[in-house]
Amino acid sequence: MLTKLARTARREEGSMLVSVLIIMLVLTVGGLVIASAVINTIGVVATGRDSAQSRAAADAGLADVSAQLQRGTIICDPRAAAPAPVSAPAGSPTAYTVTISCGSNPSTGRSELTLVSKGVGEQQTVTETSVTYGPGLAGALTTMKAPNGTLMLTDPRSSASGNVLVNDGDFICSNDARIIETVVVRKGSVHNSNRCTVNKIIASRGVTLDTGATVTGDVYALGGTFRLGTNAEVTGNVYVDGDVSLNGGKINGTLTVTGRVTGTAQITGGTFTGGFQSPPEIAPDAFRWIDVPYHGPLPGNDAAMNRCPAANAGADLLPIVSKTTPQVVDWRGCTSLLNLFSTALALRTDVTIYVSRAINLDGVVLSSADGAPHQFNVIMPDGVTDGRPTGPCTTENRLDIYSLKMTPEISGIAYSPCAISPGGATWNGLIYGGDVQAFNGSTLTYRDLSLPNGQKLREPLGAILNMRDIG
Template identity: 25%
Template structure:
């Protein structure tokens, strides 16, 4: 077409008559040529612009993806290493620009999801990566808390924590724990409230209806939550069958996980976190709800309700699933009391301002029987005092009808005795100031590991509505049994005993102390209170995908 137009134009230029005759037509032809050329130029220009725009867009997308990859790499790097926390927040990045959102099932059990968004030149790329959380890195074990006992001798029914009259919360104390029990079974029912974590080294646990653990439960034997409640997590690494027929965790809580070394049976139970069963046997998802995920090593079965209805998170088989170890419960520490002489205490006590009175003969009458009147010897002291009454056959005994059951003190005191039998005794401050009473039965054989309770040492009791005033803290140490009895009774302080028994309810307040010359974990970093289950390590990549 362009050639024919060009030829017609040439003829007209060389033929003047034609030019004269067709001047209007020539102008039209010229205009048409110009329009065609302009359209062509526009088309070529548009093609060039679109190509350049496509190149810029592709470069922005590539840069945003690179930024997202860099964010994921940063998250993985932060989650790796001995002291790292895979569930910790990851700082946003600049140059490249990215943000990382971290979502854990909760510390201790399950999976972690990193959602990373990278941006560059107006483009953004979001990717999601899901990793396993492998085991726990146990923090350092702490010292004894409210109760430390080598053996648990009975159920703790109607055991109530008195936070209002406590010096501090269990979780605020270095070496925090509600109850440590090396041996024996922790069992409780209606009205029992444990204010922190509970531990057994080899013993079992049974929480019946009405029993609440406000922290974590670290159980060396079989764990049965039979209508009771653990507000933190349950860690039970023994390869046996464990049962959840109560509640683990709480709505909105950061924990609430179950990690067992064997199998688990969910029987009308509720777990607000995730469940991991590291045994090779078959777990049972009978009834109830697991709000997190369920990871198992062996297999599992149901009672008819589909597992996907019971488990709200993912259900994952992991043949390499490992058990989570228990924290190391502090070993029993032997306490001796060997004075320099009858009036000079051991140096550690003297360094803290204590003097010594060795009680013998008729002076023993102030400590037991109808003539017992401890207030008369302890309410007008001029310094801290230790009363060594091991030479008194009656020991410290207020059970007699004529005994003065009011024990008032105006200084810190320590009573070294083979036993005490406190019946209806009321401990209070003579001057209105806070004071401490140490009740100590020294270990019978300090050179032998574990508690040694040999005659004349024997079991001690607080019973018949004995009361401890909020101004007083009592630290009990005995390698023998310590028994609390009677519902209206109160106790304030700490107990370190060879065996612990509750014959009835008692209201307990926490006031931490340490025996001079002995370190029961006072300077040791504790396990985190309220169910601090330690820190997971980052495991295998489960999935990775782009998020639209």
């Protein structure tokens, strides 16, 4: 059903918060994630033992490759050559070969993965099963809120391998930054310039594309003006519930608009007046919180500390970070503020800190003592498995990483169902919080990381778009 969306009210300057979720889709720069459960083929019912064997072998091949993709031992990057086919290990009771292809569907512009598994029975009966996966929208990797109502992505190294969701506020992108999938702004506008490239834009208000900005898919401006500037280009279609201002640029598809159009631009598919269907990504229930409980002592990790530091927690950490085996620090029993203010920590191993109350990492400098990459995580667990950030959250339950600096060798996960304050921080990795208050001056570089137990801050994604027996 076609829906003409009502215009949203004008934002009160300074009163909005930005919430950003970087959602991993099926195809990412770092890897591909799909459901790891054993897949049962569908289609014609097997009529004989050998057919059943070949079908089971095809299933085993899909399960094998799914698990390897989940672990990251197989990487599916649409910009690189396809991964090599996967065959059953020597001596395996089943015989299969799985081919893997990944890329974009030309009709949708979205990433897709196809696995074709050929299973062979004892009598050489062959079953080929083709499964196509598409991106899902559940799960989240990075959450950020800014009191000035704007998320700025201006570092040319900032290449987000998934969706960026802005719940409240605006999104600004420039300086060769690239979003491989979709930018969704539910209560704000988008302004892209200086060669910023995005696959798709969905904004509840206006969209401005200036000076070399590129959108390789469609643009939805659902309650404001769409502005297209010189050398800006939209490869797909543009849908505007409002007015359009054109100053050069190019739209390779169509322009559908409910308001008036001023100026000129090259529009290959023509201009149409009327309503359009609201995209599903704008729906409030399109994303789900990932709960992270305390995992307990972990094999291969020393339970380094289960007492509360007397004064400066940073001093207690100095001998911990110099160890050469992964360290887990359990400070969940501490009821007062944990203060690491301006501590310099040179890591020789991965360190994960679990807390239940406030921790102050303001001004902490994290570097690598041996030049090798290391991970520094700060986790306030969410032990209630309900798909939403669950506290209790008070002003005392906050992860303060204001002005923390990470050298390029250091990455980390900051996780809390409550507030995280990374203002002015240089953070490499993931910031995932129920209420993350990021002030201007933060440099956040996305990296795909795991917790010490291997958990990812994302769900196994990959909705099956098509599954069939083909031989």
